[in-house]
Amino acid sequence: RSTVLNAYVELKSEGLIESFVGKGTVVLPLNPADTTAASTQLPGYSTPPWRQLFSERSFSAGDPLIRDLLSLSKRNDSISFSVALPDPGPKLTVKLREQLQLLMQEKSDSLWKHTATEGIHSLREAICMWMEKRGIHAAAEEVLILSGSQQGIDLLTRVFIDPGDIIFVEEPSYFSAMQSFRSAGARLMGIPADTDGQMRLDILESMLAKYHPKLIYVLPTFQNPSGLVMNQDVRERLLELAYRYKTIIVEDDPYCDLRYSGHHVPPIHAMDRHDHVIYLSTFSKLIGSGLRMGWLSAPKSVIRQLAIAKQMADLHTSTLSQFLMERMIRSGLLEEHLNDMRNRYHRRKQLMVAALHKYEVPGMTWQEPEGGVFIWCRMPAGLNANELMLRAADRGVDYLPGNPFFAQVPQTAYVRLNFSCAEEDSIDEGIRRFVLAVHDTMDA
Numbered sequence: 001r002s003t004v005l006n007a008y009v010e011l012k013s014e015g016l017i018e019s020f021v022g023k024g025t026v027v028l029p030l031n032p033a034d035t036t037a038a039s040t041q042l043p044g045y046s047t048p049p050w051r052q053l054f055s056e057r058s059f060s061a062g063d064p065l066i067r068d069l070l071s072l073s074k075r076n077d078s079i080s081f082s083v084a085l086p087d088p089g090p091k092l093t094v095k096l097r098e099q100l101q102l103l104m105q106e107k108s109d110s111l112w113k114h115t116a117t118e119g120i121h122s123l124r125e126a127i128c129m130w131m132e133k134r135g136i137h138a139a140a141e142e143v144l145i146l147s148g149s150q151q152g153i154d155l156l157t158r159v160f161i162d163p164g165d166i167i168f169v170e171e172p173s174y175f176s177a178m179q180s181f182r183s184a185g186a187r188l189m190g191i192p193a194d195t196d197g198q199m200r201l202d203i204l205e206s207m208l209a210k211y212h213p214k215l216i217y218v219l220p221t222f223q224n225p226s227g228l229v230m231n232q233d234v235r236e237r238l239l240e241l242a243y244r245y246k247t248i249i250v251e252d253d254p255y256c257d258l259r260y261s262g263h264h265v266p267p268i269h270a271m272d273r274h275d276h277v278i279y280l281s282t283f284s285k286l287i288g289s290g291l292r293m294g295w296l297s298a299p300k301s302v303i304r305q306l307a308i309a310k311q312m313a314d315l316h317t318s319t320l321s322q323f324l325m326e327r328m329i330r331s332g333l334l335e336e337h338l339n340d341m342r343n344r345y346h347r348r349k350q351l352m353v354a355a356l357h358k359y360e361v362p363g364m365t366w367q368e369p370e371g372g373v374f375i376w377c378r379m380p381a382g383l384n385a386n387e388l389m390l391r392a393a394d395r396g397v398d399y400l401p402g403n404p405f406f407a408q409v410p411q412t413a414y415v416r417l418n419f420s421c422a423e424e425d426s427i428d429e430g431i432r433r434f435v436l437a438v439h440d441t442m443d444a
């Protein structure tokens with residue numbers, strides 16, 4: 001069956017089939033013009049050959065395999081451990097509604113107007129206040145408001161990457177960032193971690209000496225996908241290496257505020273004395289990803305260049321979202337909401353950890369994270385990852401397979417489980433189903 005599933009995924013990525021929830025999968029015509037109702041087309045005219053017109057660059061990111069895999073195998077009552085969407089809870093909805101009403105009264109005119117590409121100045125100041133809590137001291141002019149931090153990754157790709165440039169990433173790393181870097185023709189090289197999940201700085205140093213990368217992209221806090229934290233000593237040494245080998249660190253930090261135990265470790269950006277770090281963060285994981293609000297902190301000259309690229313991409317981030325976030329920060333409501341959210345996510349994490357202990361799988365290993373939204377599991381040796389995916393879908397649970405998170409050699413032994421989205425009372429059942437699927441696969 002996994003062979004059939006792979007075939008479906010390939011056919012879908014080629015645009016030859018389409019899946020519809022509840023209806024199944026249909027074969028699409030090879031040349032849509034051949035079968036378009038004759039009555040709607042004038043003689044001698046046909047639909048453009050779209051695939052031939054797409055640019056080379058549009059294909060170079062690779063295919064969105066995970067999404068296809070999930071859509072092919074979804075059951076209606078599935079429990080989802082796959083996506084990392086926030087579940088902000090009912091209290092936030094009330095707060096947001098109140099703040100939106102106040103905004104409509106106070107700023108009814110300016111809410112629908114353009115803002116500067118860099119963002120509303122008072123919001124940039126508010127974000128500096130927010131970053132102070134993380135230990136980062138920056139001026140408003142060193143902040144660029146983004147339509148989500150994914151936009152920051154895209155802008156950095158446009159501004160810094162020429163085809164053939166080398167980017168170092170952690171192994172594993174966030175696949176959408178790697179996709180963006182690849183789309184610009186970057187060569188990605190993975191830096192492995194030791195058994196505690198800490199970056200192997202000895203390997204990094206020898207690779208720095210050999211390859212001189214343009215950027216090192218890292219997620220030091222509650223990493224996506226591993227959920228682990230790079231310890232302070234490693235951060236400091238990584239920064240020293242960046243200084244010594246004259247390379248830039250891109251620090252992607254969406255999960256920093258989601259710590260449930262242990263001590264805050266300052267972002268690398270907070271330790272930087274020589275402007276070698278570009279820092280990305282977002283409100284997607286705290287409020288909602290539909291808000292499309294993130295930010296980037298970097299030296300002014302970098303902000304200027306990125307703002308030119310942003311202007312071409314979307315002129316500026318939504319004015320409404322910007323004003324709303326400023327109110328949430330300045331009123332203290334964001335902090336209040338975060339305390340509530342941390343408690344709920346912490347409970348969900350504990351439920352998942354308890355269930356993983358309860359339905360233990362021999363040979364499966366994982367580390368309990370101190371925050372964030374993921375548990376990264378190494379599966380027993382020899383388990384067929386595609387088969388597991390299919391069996392889990394049959395059992396009614398989904399998760400993300402590990403291979404797309406690896407820059408170089410895909411490793412099928414890993415699974416990423418998200419614990420922030422599923423309802424508390426479904427987590428135990430979801431893990432039970434997942435473990436049954438593991439046993440089904442091992443017994444097959």
Ligand code: PMP
Nearest residue numbers: 148149150174224282284289294
């Ligand atoms: N970076 C990382 C590590 C993420 O996990 C995500 C969201 N999955 C993003 C960036 C993009 O987030 P945003 O919604 O702010 O674009």
